[in-house]
Amino acid sequence: MKLPRGFLASGIRAGIRKKRPDLGLIYAPNGANAAAVFTQNRFQAAPVTLSKSALKKSGGRVKAVVVNAGCANAVTGQEGMDAAKRVRERAAEVLKCRQDEVFLASTGVIGVVLPDKKIRESIPDAFTRLAAGGVEAFSHAILTTDIGPKVAQSSFAIGGKRARIVGVAKGAGMIHPNMATMLAFVMTDAAITPAALQRAVKDAVDQSFNSISVDGDTSTNDTVLVMASGAAGNDSDADLTAFQNALNKVCRDLAWMIVRDGEGAIRVMELEVSGARSEKDARLAAHAVATSPLVKTALHGGDPNWGRILAAVGRSGARFSLKKISLTAGNITLVKNGAPAQYREKDAARVFARERVALHLNLGSGTASAVILSSDLGHDYVSVNTDYRS
Amino acid sequence: MKLPRGFLASGIRAGIRKKRPDLGLIYAPNGANAAAVFTQNRFQAAPVTLSKSALKKSGGRVKAVVVNAGCANAVTGQEGMDAAKRVRERAAEVLKCRQDEVFLASTGVIGVVLPDKKIRESIPDAFTRLAAGGVEAFSHAILTTDIGPKVAQSSFAIGGKRARIVGVAKGAGMIHPNMATMLAFVMTDAAITPAALQRAVKDAVDQSFNSISVDGDTSTNDTVLVMASGAAGNDSDADLTAFQNALNKVCRDLAWMIVRDGEGAIRVMELEVSGARSEKDARLAAHAVATSPLVKTALHGGDPNWGRILAAVGRSGARFSLKKISLTAGNITLVKNGAPAQYREKDAARVFARERVALHLNLGSGTASAVILSSDLGHDYVSVNTDYRS
Numbered sequence: 024m025k026l027p028r029g030f031l032a033s034g035i036r037a038g039i040r041k042k043r044p045d046l047g048l049i050y051a052p053n054g055a056n057a058a059a060v061f062t063q064n065r066f067q068a069a070p071v072t073l074s075k076s077a078l079k080k081s082g083g084r085v086k087a088v089v090v091n092a093g094c095a096n097a098v099t100g101q102e103g104m105d106a107a108k109r110v111r112e113r114a115a116e117v118l119k120c121r122q123d124e125v126f127l128a129s130t131g132v133i134g135v136v137l138p139d140k141k142i143r144e145s146i147p148d149a150f151t152r153l154a155a156g157g158v159e160a161f162s163h164a165i166l167t168t169d170i171g172p173k174v175a176q177s178s179f180a181i182g183g184k185r186a187r188i189v190g191v192a193k194g195a196g197m198i199h200p201n202m203a204t205m206l207a208f209v210m211t212d213a214a215i216t217p218a219a220l221q222r223a224v225k226d227a228v229d230q231s232f233n234s235i236s237v238d239g240d241t242s243t244n245d246t247v248l249v250m251a252s253g254a255a256g257n258d259s260d261a262d263l264t265a266f267q268n269a270l271n272k273v274c275r276d277l278a279w280m281i282v283r284d285g286e287g288a289i290r291v292m293e294l295e296v297s298g299a300r301s302e303k304d305a306r307l308a309a310h311a312v313a314t315s316p317l318v319k320t321a322l323h324g325g326d327p328n329w330g331r332i333l334a335a336v337g338r339s340g341a342r343f344s345l346k347k348i349s350l351t352a353g354n355i356t357l358v359k360n361g362a363p364a365q366y367r368e369k370d371a372a373r374v375f376a377r378e379r380v381a382l383h384l385n386l387g388s389g390t391a392s393a394v395i396l397s398s399d400l401g402h403d404y405v406s407v408n409t410d411y412r413s
Numbered sequence: 414m415k416l417p418r419g420f421l422a423s424g425i426r427a428g429i430r431k432k433r434p435d436l437g438l439i440y441a442p443n444g445a446n447a448a449a450v451f452t453q454n455r456f457q458a459a460p461v462t463l464s465k466s467a468l469k470k471s472g473g474r475v476k477a478v479v480v481n482a483g484c485a486n487a488v489t490g491q492e493g494m495d496a497a498k499r500v501r502e503r504a505a506e507v508l509k510c511r512q513d514e515v516f517l518a519s520t521g522v523i524g525v526v527l528p529d530k531k532i533r534e535s536i537p538d539a540f541t542r543l544a545a546g547g548v549e550a551f552s553h554a555i556l557t558t559d560i561g562p563k564v565a566q567s568s569f570a571i572g573g574k575r576a577r578i579v580g581v582a583k584g585a586g587m588i589h590p591n592m593a594t595m596l597a598f599v600m601t602d603a604a605i606t607p608a609a610l611q612r613a614v615k616d617a618v619d620q621s622f623n624s625i626s627v628d629g630d631t632s633t634n635d636t637v638l639v640m641a642s643g644a645a646g647n648d649s650d651a652d653l654t655a656f657q658n659a660l661n662k663v664c665r666d667l668a669w670m671i672v673r674d675g676e677g678a679i680r681v682m683e684l685e686v687s688g689a690r691s692e693k694d695a696r697l698a699a700h701a702v703a704t705s706p707l708v709k710t711a712l713h714g715g716d717p718n719w720g721r722i723l724a725a726v727g728r729s730g731a732r733f734s735l736k737k738i739s740l741t742a743g744n745i746t747l748v749k750n751g752a753p754a755q756y757r758e759k760d761a762a763r764v765f766a767r768e769r770v771a772l773h774l775n776l777g778s779g780t781a782s783a784v785i786l787s788s789d790l791g792h793d794y795v796s797v798n799t800d801y802r803s
Contacts, residue, residue: 065726065733066726095720098748098752100753102752133723134718134753135753136753242728243724323795328524330487330488330524333488334488334632336456338453338455345455361488362491363488363490363526400795401795405791
């Protein structure tokens with residue numbers, strides 16, 4: 024797959040991870056307008072702090088994106104900050120841009136200072152390998168415990184011009200999606216102002232990445248960056264509806280891939296909560312169910328154990344009607360008006376055995392709703408996370 | 414082990430579970446003063462609703478406790494309520510007491526109506542087998558996924574008399590302790606008024622069972638019942654300090670056993686959070702760490718991966734000082750003033766390889782504190798919960 028016009032990318036081994044590519048570079052030779060959404064975790068990794076202020080200083084312009092896997096450079100104090108700054112300096116030097124046009128992102132183990140020397144020494148190599156077809160190499164270089172790369176694309180019309188959009192993401196660690204470091208880099212060749220991009224990315228993230236995690240519950244490094252090179256040549260005051268739809272689709276596709284690739288996951292639960300007194304109630308209930316290890320292990324086993332789902336709702340703090348709450352799986356009603364419904368166990372089991380398990384929980388007390396995606400919890404999750412650092 | 418004077422117990426097979434004892438009976442021929450703490454889950458199982466109102470109606474008197482494993486009888490509507498009432502009726506008939514002197518508790522799968530016929534038919538057998546030494550049989554009959562029975566005892570002086578206290582509990586499902594059904598039955602031969610018992614049980618539960626779970630986060634069936642037969646013959650206005658201490662000790666011992674016996678657990682994390690702005694902040698931080706699957710899997714692997722601990726604190730919502738937060742494991746300082754400390758990896762690994770892993774997190778911004786016990790998350794947890802109903 025080729026990148027949208029105005030972008031080049033590469034992915035190489037810098038030696039941070041053992042025998043795996045671990046350094047990704049995106050380069051926009053003529054620069055790109057940019058906007059980003061960052062983690063709300065109070066421990067913000069050094070690259071997050073630096074990128075946030077760089078975007079502000081440059082007025083929303085980015086020329087280079089340097090991403091490393093294997094080390095999150097979070098909770099590393101001044102030492103970590105200095106290491107990240109040295110990477111930024113070196114990238115600006117090699118790519119001949121201003122330091123505030125360099126955007127940094129890191130993912131990996133927390134509490135270890137970035138091995139910046141390895142990265143600095145590798146940047147010229149990453150620069151040499153930049154290519155319009157470099158998205159694949161880049162998508163591999165940013166992974167940690169992910170099983171495979173995550174790339175999504177779409178195309179759209181804007182102000183009479185054709186434009187493309189390509190997104191690359193990494194995720195995993197999906198039992199509490201909020202705790203996985205989630206990185207996404209989305210590029211389009213449309214011309215869009217930084218302010219419009221900022222509104223667009225917020226909207227897209229709310230219905231994609233924030234529906235697998237929950238507002239404000241994020242890791243130390245989570246970052247979603249959207250860049251627009253303007254190479255499509257449209258007027259920047261063109262109607263953005265088609266762009267927004269394409270951006271939403273790419274982000275939703277990436278979010279799905281992240282959940283599906285949750286560590287050891289074999290199924291994705293698509294939970295819709297409706298009938299809530301408020302959106303907060305809907306989210307409380309959705310979050311309690313989606314993060315419940317008992318629900319997630321039952322999902323892994325393909326077991327329609329709805330008692331665990333309702334027990335999670337009961338302790339969630341969400342307001343609901345004991346006499347009106349209902350739950351359906353696919354087209355099977357499991358619970359109706361607060362009591363078990365009549366259904367054949369094997370019909371319910373068939374729904375829970377699918378790759379996508381669609382659940383609909385009606386709280387029976389209002390009109391607010393929420394949607395959340397969640398993966399199952401299996402043995403591979405335990406294996407991956409028990410030995411993560413070794 | 415013998416029960417305190419005034420109590421008899423038995424445990425038998427009623428056929429609810431396959432080839433396992435599943436019906437426990439406690440009998441106080443002369444009755445006992447009683448007080449209880451129940452789940453705060455909005456889905457309250459039928460036996461919880463009935464026992465709560467029975468205790469009120471009898472003025473805190475109990476003669477019989479009927480406990481079954483294999484079926485929680487929760488979210489079962491009127492049908493479940495009727496089934497529980499029939500069990501109560503039959504117990505009152507066989508044990509020759511009032512219905513409001515019968516205390517019910519159930520644990521097992523949610524959403525299945527109690528097979529009350531099996532229980533009713535088995536009550537005469539349970540009655541026949543009642544014995545002062547029946548605590549062992551009883552302790553086995555109330556288990557679900559627990560590895561083994563949980564019994565603790567202590568003795569104390571009250572008003573110049575010697576008295577004993579014996580507690581029996583069941584737990585498991587410990588990844589979110591709050592989601593496991595936790596039952597505990599504590600008996601003493603001291604004479605204590607129902608009102609004093611109620612204060613005492615609240616105090617004891619706060620520092621034991623509520624420190625493995627978190628306030629208000631409970632399953633559909635959680636119940637702690639304390640009964641006092643008065644057979645020791647003390648004045649009921651005697652000083653209760655020694656009793657309270659003994660009760661606290663028994664409850665703490667049972668709470669420890671429950672965590673240690675968490676499904677597949679091999680380690681217990683004893684996390685103390687201090688330096689918090691408020692108790693709420695301390696509890697928020699403690700809860701986020703204790704329930705984090707990433708922390709729990711690292712604990713399983715004996716990996717001193719403190720980055721995951723701090724990341725959990727960062728997203729917990731607790732207020733803390735980024736520049737003053739510190740973390741120690743045993744006597745090893747891992748994080749000091751918000752930055753990694755100097756320590757040898759193998760020293761830290763040694764602490765995390767123990768059966769009891771003592772962690773102390775100082776939030777650096779106040780004087781409030783909280784303690785929580787949590788188990789690790791290993792493969793056996795997944796195995797147990799994936800196949801729970803099969």
